[in-house]
């Protein structure tokens with residue numbers, strides 16, 4: 276690319292001979308009308324250029340392998356058009372007006388008269404994707420520099436742990452040239468990236484490093500670097516190292532489960548250096564990373580133009596073929612959305628675990644329970660990744676029996692549930708379903724105390740019977756309430772942090788590749804296109820009214836049997852709370868006013884003045 280007269284055709288042909296890649300001249304794709312217009316000395320308009328660029332793009336898309344195309348590609352939007360769904364590198368033949376003007380005057384007649392050169396320079400917009408090559412040197416040197424630039428990798432991945440390795444494999448399988456990096460810790464972590472590169476055939480042309488500057492140097496400009504290391508200090512350490520080697524326009528992507536406030540801080544700090552920062556929520560675990568995760572990126576439009584195509588390329592596609600990656604917003608919103616995803620996930624898992632416990636209390640064994648869940652999964656609207664994996668877990672045996680039965684009943688967590696709870700408190704919104712699931716994990720963790728108290732109280736779970744249809748409906752109702760509360764949470768955060776979150780887009784991202792993908796998420800996506808107040812949608816109201824009785828019955832039976840079901844009851848309490856126009860908080864306000872003179876407002880005048888009563892003297 277570059278202005279007319281910069282040598283695109285000459286260099287393109289020379290490059291073609293060196294790389295053995297066919298060369299095409301973009302000028303050959305001009306319509307006759309365009310050629311006539313230029314020959315008459317009239318500059319082309321965007322209306323003239325865009326169909327021409329689209330025809331070059333169509334041609335490029337039809338090619339089975341790489342091609343070299345010479346095209347002025349002067350504006351950013353022209354380059355976007357040229358690279359639409361095509362993996363492209365823009366090599367900018369960079370020279371001064373004087374040099375090019377001199378060369379143009381001395382060359383054969385051409386349809387672009389030198390007089391139009393100034394208009395080309397005026398139009399030229401250089402952005403991060405243009406790799407500059409100085410043309411004030413021999414054509415051999417120019418070609419050598421281009422070859423070096425072309426051999427640079429599309430993206431670098433830092434951290435060859437579970438996620439980093441699999442995301443890198445995913446990228447390599449999709450045809451991206453990758454550089455791999457893992458730190459070297461003498462005697463402990465040595466040659467990790469090189470060993471991984473050796474292990475997988477898709478890394479045949481990958482470059483592996485444990486020297487960070489060399490890794491950065493291996494990347495095409497603007498550099499795109501994905502960090503996949505544990506959230507917190509490790510991310511800061513890596514960014515600090517990158518700051519000294521990266522340059523303006525480069526893009527650093529943090530794909531770990533970073534805290535969204537840290538992401539905001541890093542975003543601002545890197546912006547000052549002209550380095551773009553993308554905070555990306557990634558969900559799907561190891562398998563998702565390899566085959567297509569759900570991806571929630573937040574960044575500037577400019578950064579998304581750089582990394583969006585790569586992220587969308589490796590993301591999951593849902594069962595309708597829609598891509599589960601879209602630009603979420605700015606700052607920390609991508610990591611925030613991922614945090615809420617995990618909060619919803621905590622509750623989804625707990626709802627299934629409590630349903631499993633109820634079924635166990637009715638005397639069913641693992642295979643019976645798996646069969647019940649399978650029958651639900653077979654029904655329209657009940658498909659769920661988490662329920663599917665649960666049926667597999669329930670059936671998995673080794674020589675000693677069912678593995679599930681030997682797993683210690685103490686749930687761990689990596690802190691995202693706690694983060695979701697802390698942020699919910701900060702926002703001051705009801706999020707009792709998510710927090711109940713987190714508390715269930717905390718309760719599970721005090722195993723020794725539970726055992727002692729169990730012996731003291733001599734507690735046993737009383738067996739009971741349950742109508743399976745009612746249980747299914749209660750399970751469905753609880754999940755619905757969990758989803759409603761999750762999206763309400765996102766709405767409150769968007770308001771508070773001034774993010775323009777499109778909830779329907781977020782639901783779409785969560786329909787494939789991620790842990791909470793389910794038929795219900797498709798339903799959410801549809802609903803959220805119509806309204807952001809799901810619970811008031813007639814179909815949802817009807818579903819909740821129709822299943823309320825079953826949720827009450829199931830909760831009642833479990834409570835009577837002394838079976839703890841914190842999340843099912845939290846769902847029911849949320850439903851009862853949100854459907855009551857009046858709460859008992861009038862008494863809370865009176866008590867606050869009694870002991871602390873905190874004042875209260877009157878029902879008849881909710882936005883009016885605050886009142887105080889001298890309770891003792893009245």
Ligand code: NAP
Nearest residue numbers: 434435436437438439458464503504505506509531532560
């Ligand atoms: P992991 O398997 O523990 O791998 C962590 C990687 O980070 C390793 O390559 C490690 O290198 C490297 N690392 C650790 N400290 C470092 C430091 N100070 N400087 C440079 N590199 C460092 O972790 P993971 O499961 O891939 O997770 C990575 C991120 O993705 C985390 O934020 C995690 O929460 C998030 N995530 C994980 C999943 C999942 O299912 N696992 C899903 C979504 C998101 P060494 O080998 O040298 O220790």
